[in-house]
Amino acid sequence: MALVRILWVAIAALSFSIGVLGIFLPLLPTTVFMLIAVYCASKGSPRFEAWIRSRHYVGPLLITWEQERAIPRPAKLTAVGMIALSGLITGWTLGPGWRSFSIIALLVIVAVWLATRPEPSSSK
Known part of the structure; x- marks a missing residue:
């Protein structure tokens, strides 16, 4: 079971990293990778999920998307x-x-x- 959690966290960390790169590189979609990161983090580490959501540059966008399927x-x-x-x-x-x-x-x-x-x- 610990290996599964580690894999979820690893995928979340990789997705988060790609999402951050997407902020600066036009061909990488930030939001998609952040959504994947939050989903995977929720499976492996609720603390990591909360940390992702607390980031000022992505947290509000994620919450808005999840609640309203809307983009500012x-x-x-x-x-x-x-x-x-x-x-x-x-x-x-x-x-x-x-x-x-x-x-x-x-x-x-x-x-x-x-x-x-x-x-x-x-x-x-």
């Missing part, structure tokens, strides 16, 4: 802006072709999905 406007604008930057970089580095088109199409789908999420009721 500043987070949406930042995410969509980073996705657009990623699309530009992808198009520039890969040039024309199916790989570039496929990646940019996926980025557009993600950006549209993000942009159409509701905003938290507390921010309206």
